[in-house]
Amino acid sequence: MKYRKMPKSPERLSSLGFGCMRFPTDKDGNIDEAKSFAMLHEAYQAGVNYYDTAWGYHNSQSEPFLGRFLKQINRDKVYVATKLPCWLIKTREDMDDYLAKQLERLQTDHIDYYLLHALNKGSWKNVHNLGVLDFLLQAKAKGKIRRIGFSFHDDYATFSKIIRAFDWDFTQFMLNYLDTNYQAGLRGLRLAASRNIGIISMEPLRGGKLVSAMPDEVEEVWQKAGNKQSPLERALNWVWNLPECTVLLSGMSSVEQVTQNIKLANKSKAQILSEKELRVYGRARKAY
Numbered sequence: 001m002k003y004r005k006m007p008k009s010p011e012r013l014s015s016l017g018f019g020c021m022r023f024p025t026d027k028d029g030n031i032d033e034a035k036s037f038a039m040l041h042e043a044y045q046a047g048v049n050y051y052d053t054a055w056g057y058h059n060s061q062s063e064p065f066l067g068r069f070l071k072q073i074n075r076d077k078v079y080v081a082t083k084l085p086c087w088l089i090k091t092r093e094d095m096d097d098y099l100a101k102q103l104e105r106l107q108t109d110h111i112d113y114y115l116l117h118a119l120n121k122g123s124w125k126n127v128h129n130l131g132v133l134d135f136l137l138q139a140k141a142k143g144k145i146r147r148i149g150f151s152f153h154d155d156y157a158t159f160s161k162i163i164r165a166f167d168w169d170f171t172q173f174m175l176n177y178l179d180t181n182y183q184a185g186l187r188g189l190r191l192a193a194s195r196n197i198g199i200i201s202m203e204p205l206r207g208g209k210l211v212s213a214m215p216d217e218v219e220e221v222w223q224k225a226g227n228k229q230s231p232l233e234r235a236l237n238w239v240w241n242l243p244e245c246t247v248l249l250s251g252m253s254s255v256e257q258v259t260q261n262i263k264l265a266n267k268s269k270a271q272i273l274s275e276k277e278l279r280v281y282g283r284a285r286k287a288y
């Protein structure tokens with residue numbers, strides 16, 4: 001596994017992070033524990049050390065399930081990320097209550113990477129006014145959380161405002177070769193990097209759009225360029241090519257997907273794409 005250093009920290013995180021929001025499920029919609037434990041152990045044995053969950057993933061089953069996995073491995077060898085559900089926060093006390101429940105669900109005494117979940121203009125204004133920054137600093141001082149960040153779903157102007165409001169350790173937002181100017185985008189990437197803030201990328205496949213049902217015009221761009229990589233490899237390599245990106249998050253649904261992504265992560269490298277290759281990505285973007 002390849003690792004990248006998180007800014008403001010000596011920690012080295014696996015270039016592939018495990019997003020715990022798309023586990024296989026049974027006919028009732030519950031996490032298929034046998035299959036999902038197999039996936040997590042496959043990733044752990046391969047050196048994946050960053051596991052991302054959230055309060056509401058899998059109808060609130062994801063955190064407790066990940067907690068059971070943490071009891072099966074060496075907890076000190078992995079970094080756990082979860083998120084405060086900002087849309088559910090009505091009071092300052094709610095923040096402490098949710099964090100306490102998350103620590104209990106995860107069966108751990110600390111959360112390595114704690115995010116404010118899915119910030120936008122409205123949710124940021126709400127939690128900021130309720131004292132969320134004080135909450136984060138107090139939780140960190142007590143050792144309950146170690147790194148402070150936020151995930152984001154809004155426009156660049158809002159991202160810029162939030163990122164300048166606090167000394168964040170890291171941020172998480174959508175990054176893929178199609179949406180370079182969407183939401184935070186590459187401008188957000190550069191702004192975060194200029195402030196020495198770590199970057200966790202999500203939606204590298206844009207919800208699967210970049211690997212399935214590819215338009216003929218897009219496939220023609222790749223064929224004319226002589227690019228014989230799979231759509232998956234093209235999409236992931238574009239993100240890994242960014243030196244500012246610490247972790248690429250993938251929400252995997254099978255052992256086969258885990259194995260495939262690990263194989264690509266083991267070959268990943270920053271700044272591996274040439275200017276010529278990047279221009280092909282640009283043509284593919286225009287063809288969508």
